[in-house]
Amino acid sequence: MFIRDMSTILSQPRDKREALLLARKDEIISRLNRDYMRPWFGKKADGQVVDLEDMTYTEVIARAVELMYVKHQQRWTHPSYFQFVAKFADRAERRICTHLLRKTISAELLDVDPLDMAAFVAKQYPEAATQLLASEDVQFFISMCKQRGQKPLPFVPVLDNDFGVLLLKNVTNQSEHLDSVVDQDPQRVCIQHGPVAAQYSTIVNEPVKDILDGIYHGHIDSLVESLYNGDKDSIPAVEYIGADPVAVAVPTSVSVSESEAERVFELPAKEEQLPELELWLQMLAGLRKSWLHALLSTPVIVQENNRYAENYVRRLLRPRPERTVTIQLEDNSLFITDRAGVQELMLKYNSANCTIHLTIYHIAPTGVVVPFLLEFSYFPEQPLTPIHESKQRNDEAARQLCIDTWVASSDHPVGFDDINDATGVIKSEFTITENHVRAFCKSVDNQSWQYAFAKDGILLAPMEFTHVSFMRTLLQILNSTVFGVGQVNILHLYNEFKFEDDAPMLRANDQMCSISFVDGLVNLNPGKKLTIRSDVFSGGRKVGTLDSAFLSRSHYINPSRGFKRDRQQHFKIVLPSDADVTVLEAKEWFIYHESSSGQLIPNVPFEFCLDSEYRFKNNDTYASIITTGTVTKGGQSKPIAAVDFRWGVAMKNPVIEFLSRYQVASDNYLFANGGYSLVTAANSQLSQAAVPDTNWDYARESLDCNPFHLNPYVADFAGLPGTITH
Numbered sequence: 001m002f003i004r005d006m007s008t009i010l011s012q013p014r015d016k017r018e019a020l021l022l023a024r025k026d027e028i029i030s031r032l033n034r035d036y037m038r039p040w041f042g043k044k045a046d047g048q049v050v051d052l053e054d055m056t057y058t059e060v061i062a063r064a065v066e067l068m069y070v071k072h073q074q075r076w077t078h079p080s081y082f083q084f085v086a087k088f089a090d091r092a093e094r095r096i097c098t099h100l101l102r103k104t105i106s107a108e109l110l111d112v113d114p115l116d117m118a119a120f121v122a123k124q125y126p127e128a129a130t131q132l133l134a135s136e137d138v139q140f141f142i143s144m145c146k147q148r149g150q151k152p153l154p155f156v157p158v159l160d161n162d163f164g165v166l167l168l169k170n171v172t173n174q175s176e177h178l179d180s181v182v183d184q185d186p187q188r189v190c191i192q193h194g195p196v197a198a199q200y201s202t203i204v205n206e207p208v209k210d211i212l213d214g215i216y217h218g219h220i221d222s223l224v225e226s227l228y229n230g231d232k233d234s235i236p237a238v239e240y241i242g243a244d245p246v247a248v249a250v251p252t253s254v255s256v257s258e259s260e261a262e263r264v265f266e267l268p269a270k271e272e273q274l275p276e277l278e279l280w281l282q283m284l285a286g287l288r289k290s291w292l293h294a295l296l297s298t299p300v301i302v303q304e305n306n307r308y309a310e311n312y313v314r315r316l317l318r319p320r321p322e323r324t325v326t327i328q329l330e331d332n333s334l335f336i337t338d339r340a341g342v343q344e345l346m347l348k349y350n351s352a353n354c355t356i357h358l359t360i361y362h363i364a365p366t367g368v369v370v371p372f373l374l375e376f377s378y379f380p381e382q383p384l385t386p387i388h389e390s391k392q393r394n395d396e397a398a399r400q401l402c403i404d405t406w407v408a409s410s411d412h413p414v415g416f417d418d419i420n421d422a423t424g425v426i427k428s429e430f431t432i433t434e435n436h437v438r439a440f441c442k443s444v445d446n447q448s449w450q451y452a453f454a455k456d457g458i459l460l461a462p463m464e465f466t467h468v469s470f471m472r473t474l475l476q477i478l479n480s481t482v483f484g485v486g487q488v489n490i491l492h493l494y495n496e497f498k499f500e501d502d503a504p505m506l507r508a509n510d511q512m513c514s515i516s517f518v519d520g521l522v523n524l525n526p527g528k529k530l531t532i533r534s535d536v537f538s539g540g541r542k543v544g545t546l547d548s549a550f551l552s553r554s555h556y557i558n559p560s561r562g563f564k565r566d567r568q569q570h571f572k573i574v575l576p577s578d579a580d581v582t583v584l585e586a587k588e589w590f591i592y593h594e595s596s597s598g599q600l601i602p603n604v605p606f607e608f609c610l611d612s613e614y615r616f617k618n619n620d621t622y623a624s625i626i627t628t629g630t631v632t633k634g635g636q637s638k639p640i641a642a643v644d645f646r647w648g649v650a651m652k653n654p655v656i657e658f659l660s661r662y663q664v665a666s667d668n669y670l671f672a673n674g675g676y677s678l679v680t681a682a683n684s685q686l687s688q689a690a691v692p693d694t695n696w697d698y699a700r701e702s703l704d705c706n707p708f709h710l711n712p713y714v715a716d717f718a719g720l721p722g723t724i725t726h
Helices: 002-010 014-023 025-035 057-068 080-096 105-109 114-124 135-146 163-168 171-175 208-228 277-285 291-297 391-405 434-443 465-478 578-585 654-661 696-702 712-717
Strands: 255-258 262-266 300-303 307-310 324-328 333-337 343-350 355-363 369-378 387-389 426-431 490-499 511-523 527-538 541-553 563-574 590-592 605-618 621-633 639-647
Touching: 002 014, 002 025, 002 163, 014 025, 014 163, 057 080, 057 114, 080 105, 080 114, 080 135, 105 114, 135 163, 277 291, 291 343, 291 369, 355 712, 369 391, 369 712, 426 465, 434 465, 434 696, 465 490, 465 511, 465 527, 465 541, 465 696, 563 654, 578 590, 605 639, 605 654, 639 654
Parallel strands: 300 387
Antiparallel strands: 255 262, 262 324, 300 307, 324 333, 333 343, 343 355, 355 369, 369 387, 426 511, 490 541, 511 527, 511 563, 527 541, 563 605, 590 639, 605 621, 621 639
16 A cells, blocks of 8 residues: 555656655655555664654664664674675764774674674764764765665665665565564565566456465365375375374383273372373373374463463373373263372363363362363364363353352351442451361461460450451452452462551450451553452451452453552651742642641641542543542641542642652651560470461361362462462
């Protein structure tokens, strides 16, 4: 299209072209940079599009290397292009250098990485990085571009009467070397009409589909003729095109029994005797091409929008001690059982619709077996990527698994009530029992006597029960419609608990209550971030506030659903002059209390305590901002003014931006005396904990029965190193 549009200018007499080009200069340069294989040469280091005379000497060298050197292949597009850059570097040296040279800089450039050439010249001659090209050197550069015998250059340096030559000369060669085209973009290339391109064009106005179909079927017919003498019936049928299976030697530590109906593998008890992963998967895949061979041999699977992901099925089927793997050949299925014969995983292929079902059998704390069903599609006609996954469907299955199994136990049930409104307040109640206290402390090896023995009929409970009481609400939110899918990729960022100064000690039989709400749900570059705040009460008295944050990697919300609240932000500011005081007092959002007008004075600290609420329009723009708070004079508690700011669409919060300019270091500290050590000689033994063999006891007593922390197959599905816990 661009070449066709330019033909109206190029068809004019040569001496009239320059004026026509300059009349459309901005449009032509924009289209060269956007659509054509030969972009406009002029560009500053910051990316600004300019003319050649507005560039420095090092910018010219850097731009020439950018367009003439194939970075990812570490080669010049044509060997002569190095000489082109070196010749201009010599010209720059002669322009700037004031003393006699023993050798030219081009000789030194032979040993310099092309990507570092501009920096090397700038180091030798700093003025080359700041001095714009002299008019003589502009003409010198253009004459180099047009020099007879010079390999046509992959850029357009000037709009003049020779524009047609610079634009079109030898584009066929450049079109055949896509690596040298900007961004390796095939849409930029221009294929000139000639004998090679035209010899098979025998139909007028032939549709593109017919052209491509002709190439496709012509290629097939050529292969059939050359390999099978034109007889299509003699072409052998295969499951899919790919590397043939390879027979492998079975390690002596693995017991194998085979029949016509099935193959059974029994793995050893010792970890060090297990076979290597690749060897093991080849053993399972067998010696014929099949859905199972494709599933276990392909390194990637295809998800929505043609996104490639690691084939995690391979790690799900990794060898594990004392497991039995049974492959039923006629039934197209594979089973894994533990040493007690309990089925842990099943693979089954449905040949009718080419789907593969992978089921992990997870045992919930209640003892109920909950199937975690994943679904894949098998496309043998796509040999490089035969396995496809509906990630959205499998993510929803993972969320349902969490809903069904993130239940503590029959003694401490944590039901699921879906939450679909992020603005609501969620209330949860919980009673601490003596048995629960003792079992919880045992699970974390807390040996403190005060949690084991009641004194005066009262058994104390550790402060971790503030979090246990909040767990029901936390699970509801993490598995709710508000949060959506992404439980597989959750990363717990932090828990922060702020106790009240007069917080009561927790005791068995206390009635705990948590009042919680979602404090933020926003998109970050790695994924969506959820923050939750909960006020925890015991017997009606406030114990403290718990803030938790989670990141679900590679999962995002609709940006317009995003919001966040920043609470209790403290700014200590000092205004250096009367003018700065006047500016603040003039702000509409700064409101003096009636009796405090005029109390702002220069060089005296004032403290702002603010709460802000943001709603998002998109990931980078707020739809609305509300900031409110109080202003106090340094060292005083009575507010002298209020802050009330409400705004619509904005990139930043003007209140926060203003206060940040005058902010000074705060005197906040956690402990007046620097704190003290919790570990002493008397209790050093009690401060040590023995790590348990499994997570089950802690999960059950903390009410945090996350299946990703309990089931090794689910942990492998999530890409965790094992059944980890916090």
